[in-house]
Amino acid sequence: MEPVVYAQRPSTAVFVARALCARSTWARRRKFPDLRLIWRRYVVQAHDVDKLLMLAGVADRQASAPVLLLAPHVTGFPLLTAMLTHPSWPIPIWRALQVRNRLSQHGPVRLGETFDLVAEVSGWRILEKGIEVDVQSRLQSGDDTRWESAVTFYYKGTHAPGENHGQALGAPPVPPKIDDEAQPLARWRVDPIGKWAFASLTGDYNPIHQWNWYARRLGFRVASAHSQRIAAKCLSHLPVSNGGVRQLDLWIKGPVYFGGEVVQRQAQNERRRRARFRRLDDRRRSPRAGRQVDDETAGTHLGEIDPRAHRIDVTSRCRQSRHADSLSSIFPHGMSGAASLCRS
Numbered sequence: 001m002e003p004v005v006y007a008q009r010p011s012t013a014v015f016v017a018r019a020l021c022a023r024s025t026w027a028r029r030r031k032f033p034d035l036r037l038i039w040r041r042y043v044v045q046a047h048d049v050d051k052l053l054m055l056a057g058v059a060d061r062q063a064s065a066p067v068l069l070l071a072p073h074v075t076g077f078p079l080l081t082a083m084l085t086h087p088s089w090p091i092p093i094w095r096a097l098q099v100r101n102r103l104s105q106h107g108p109v110r111l112g113e114t115f116d117l118v119a120e121v122s123g124w125r126i127l128e129k130g131i132e133v134d135v136q137s138r139l140q141s142g143d144d145t146r147w148e149s150a151v152t153f154y155y156k157g158t159h160a161p162g163e164n165h166g167q168a169l170g171a172p173p174v175p176p177k178i179d180d181e182a183q184p185l186a187r188w189r190v191d192p193i194g195k196w197a198f199a200s201l202t203g204d205y206n207p208i209h210q211w212n213w214y215a216r217r218l219g220f221r222v223a224s225a226h227s228q229r230i231a232a233k234c235l236s237h238l239p240v241s242n243g244g245v246r247q248l249d250l251w252i253k254g255p256v257y258f259g260g261e262v263v264q265r266q267a268q269n270e271r272r273r274r275a276r277f278r279r280l281d282d283r284r285r286s287p288r289a290g291r292q293v294d295d296e297t298a299g300t301h302l303g304e305i306d307p308r309a310h311r312i313d314v315t316s317r318c319r320q321s322r323h324a325d326s327l328s329s330i331f332p333h334g335m336s337g338a339a340s341l342c343r344s
Contacts, residue, residue, distance in 0.1 A: 001088075003036040010039070010082040012203050015093075018085035022092035026157075031165075032121050032133055033088040039079050042117040042139070044109055048075050048201055055194045056232035066235035069103055069248050072117070072139050072147050074228050078203035079119045080135060080151060091131070091155050098227070099132075100152040100171040101250035107146040109139060116140045122150060123166025131155045134170045171249035182265040186237040190225050192258040198229050224255030234264050 049064075049071055058064045084093040109115075117139055124133040132154050139147040150170035199205045204226065207214040212222045231250055256262065 001034050001036070003038050004082075004086070006037070006039045006079070006082070007041070009203070010078040012078070012081075012205065015078075015081050015085045015203070018087070019093050022085065022089075022094070024091055024095070026090045026131075026155075029090045032090060032124050033086070034121070035083060035086060035088060036118065036120040037079055037083050037086075038119075039076065039117040042076065042115050043113065044071050044075060044111055046111045049111060051197055051201060052232060053236075055198055055229060056236040057188075058236045064236075066238045067232050069105055069147075069246075070228055070232050070235070072109065073101065073103055073137075073149050073151075074201050074232075076117050076137060076139075077201075079117055079137065081203060083119055083121075083135060084153070095155050097154040097156070097252075098151060099154045099252055100173075101248070101252070102150045102169065102171045103248040103250070104148050105146075105246045106148065107144065109146050113141070115146070121166065122169045123164075125165070125168070126159045126161055126163040128159075128161045130157050131159065134166070134168060136169055171251065175249075175251040180265075184263050184265055186234075186264040188233065188262055190230070190256055190258050190260050190262060192223070194229075195223070195225070195258070198226055202226065202228070220255060220257075222257045222259065224257050227252045227256075230256050230262070233262070237264055 049068065052071060052074060053059075053064050053067060056064075056067050058067055081093070083089065084096055117137060119135055119137045122134045122136040124131065132152055135151050135153065137149045137151070138145045152170040195210055199209065208218060208220070209223055209226055215221070215223045227250070231248070235248070
């Protein structure tokens, strides 16, 4: 199949039209397409980075290294949406749950520099209670890959398990565990201000992130934040060392509601530091969601690999509604899913 090439940011209007018209063809095709999408002349814009840092609460770009690893993922997300709404994609986007991310830094990504952002399916698996597919994205300058991601999407359903195709390049299915008694590193309330601004970065205007009345119709208490926005806030509290952020493993296990409280915890041992953050609610405890980070340091660009880097593992918990709890019980390997239609 010839690659699909975009000369500019893929259109949100086209996503919406395709999503509304999508029909499941999995039973007939039983495979994901050999699809390759290329966004030519993709640029990490300074104004987009400033907006991301503002929403993460970072005032000084010099101290922004951990957050900046997210920038290509957040601003390049329209390319993933274009893939999940492509006419050859066998399952509608509104059935997709984004459950895991692995973001890796291989070299400097300077603001204003021009790249090709390339996305393609790296592997997929039929599980007992659903299907997982990994979409790999690469930020390329010629033959040089500066940054890459592996985003795992999950589609609920009953299938005959056992098929395994391609490579599983994403984060491992099970997140690390961290002591609940660790001293809190940070505590904050999830502010609904800026939700439209974050949607403008990702191109994901799913109303479950915007309107309480819509979220309640789907069984949730209120609207919930984009998962990468919560990850950005947590990353902003991590210490800055002497290099750049190298790797982030992110497990998305449930909604973090606007107005809810998040507590970030960090523990460390001789070779590894770990952090946990969770949303507190007096009425119910919740399943976990985790984030794992390989932290180095930063400058005004995304950073470079430093072999002396230490590792920080971050996990989270948040209360879920009845609907989300019912979803969590069907996910394999102890996973549960973010509560949104287009799942981000």
